[in-house]
Amino acid sequence: MAILAPEASSRPTVSLVGVYTWRFLREAPKIPLTILTVLVVLAVFAPWIAPHDKLKPVKPSAEDCIAWFGIEKCPYIDDRPPFWGKEVRTVSNPLGGIQRIKVKEGRFNVVLGTDYLGRDILSRLIYGARISLMVALTGTLAAGVIGTALGILAGYLGGWWDHIIMRITDAWLTLPTLVFAILLSSIAGPSIKNVIIILAVVFWRRYARLVRGEVLALRERDLIKLSEVTGVSTFRIIFRHLLPNVMNTVMVFFTLIVGVSIIIEANLSFLGVGVPPPEPAWGLMISQERESLMEGKWWLAVFPGICIALLVLSANMFGDWLRVKLDPQLKNR
């Protein structure tokens, strides 16, 4: 122990990791990295950051209640406009001929207004980041694990393994992603867990294809041939030699697929077979507000839409950057 101790402490692992992380962050494109960081922070710390509850309506003040309903106490004010907006409506009293002016004003404590049940939109958007990120990341990760495993098996073992796995993958690939996801989720029923499973079931095939191609090329390389000659077990070859070598490709693909996953999840939620209400998934929020849209209350559907677009956009930009960085051949593409 005495001999080992100074050696272990002199190893500069921590600072090297720091240097690499810093270099990585400095080279990464600023805009997508910033957006992603902000969204991740919002998602992780949602309960502390969100100004209101995600499921309970915001309690309106007495003057707001009087202005809109004409009474002092009301449970909530629905479809309240964002802080800059103001909705004014005149109603004639059926008893007398007196007209009453109803006013719904935007307030800074509910910055982006409230939805059809009087819930704070900003808080729901913040919690929505949580759902979108969690579902997409877990689903894509699961798909990546399954796909990479099958791809390596098909590519390295070859023969019947390859034939069977690749035939199945090809057949799997013929179903359009969204259509297949809808079939599965309409049977499995809407729930967050099911959406994750469906993303894994739908996306593993693309990884399998890609990884198999990589492995086929790697198999002919000297490092694998030498390991085989020296009698390294198949298990060890796969985990110590093949897996680390395909990780680059898998990682790049992961970032690109995350974007598609988010869109698929939004589509499923929008169509009512993804994340079930009352959870604040962005796609679901858009679909719940489709009718208010026709009344000119555009912001209700636009805010969650912008959130989806921003998240997917930055994931894609980040993925593109990573792809170019890890593949020098693409530098000028």
Next chain:
Amino acid sequence: MGRFIVTRGFQSLITLWLLVTIIFVAVRITGDPADMMAESRGDEAYKAQLRKNWGLDQPLHIQYAKYIFNLLQGDMGHSFEKSLAVRDIYLARLPNSIKLGIAGFLISIVLGIPLGMLSAMKVNTQWDNLGKIFALLGLSVSNFFVGLLLIILFAVGLGWLPAIGKGDSFFDWQHLIMPAFSLGWYFSGSMVRITRSSMLDVLGTEYIKLARLKGLPEWVVMAKHALKNAMIPVLTLAGLNLVIMVNVAIAIEVVFNWPGVGQLLFDGMSNRDFPMVQGIVLMSGVMIVILNFGIDILYAYVDPRIRLAK
């Protein structure tokens, strides 16, 4: 060539069989169709009755045999909700989806190919950046959201276009233009990317250098030598996109209330109409298998290296 077609045809048949089997298995692994059909109405007795009526209580291999046997006769079952053959309902809706798909396809080509070419010809300039940003936006903004924005702007805001529906006459472009644009928008992103990279590949070749050295005007080099050679991968993707567009416009058809296959799928989902949903999904897979087969044959016809390989 004949032998190539036979081998590929055989492979496609296997793929079709696997596809059918995957759907059969996936449906039974992820849940119970009877649950889907019964949910709100459902006590156990009712579910048992449903299973009996739809043959879901039989052993799996018998269900599977019946399923395959019916499919071979072109029978995809009866709609749970409408008591009509799934095939007939599907075929009645398909033309609308094809119309929307073709319109979206044209838009994706008109937007995507010129912009992709421009990006490749003026690589690493402002034009190239424009192409990149356009492609990124296309791939990142979900198409139903584009549809909603269009409705907000042109139907609700400006009142120029009707928000929903299909219109009465076949050439009613006013109803068609918004859904077609939201559909084509997404696919134009991928068109820009593939046109650009394919053009860049071609522009780096020797024969383009030769054509320039000969002193041909730049537009002749581009139009006659570069474009023709760069179009093969672009057209392959375009063909695939067309078939995909017919099938995945679900959210768009729902947003615009367009009576196509996607809306049928959505209705099937909402009405818990299991045979309907399964039939539509199956058809979308079949269409793509057939298309892939066609593309392979076409490729082999154009390029002898493919049909003579192995």
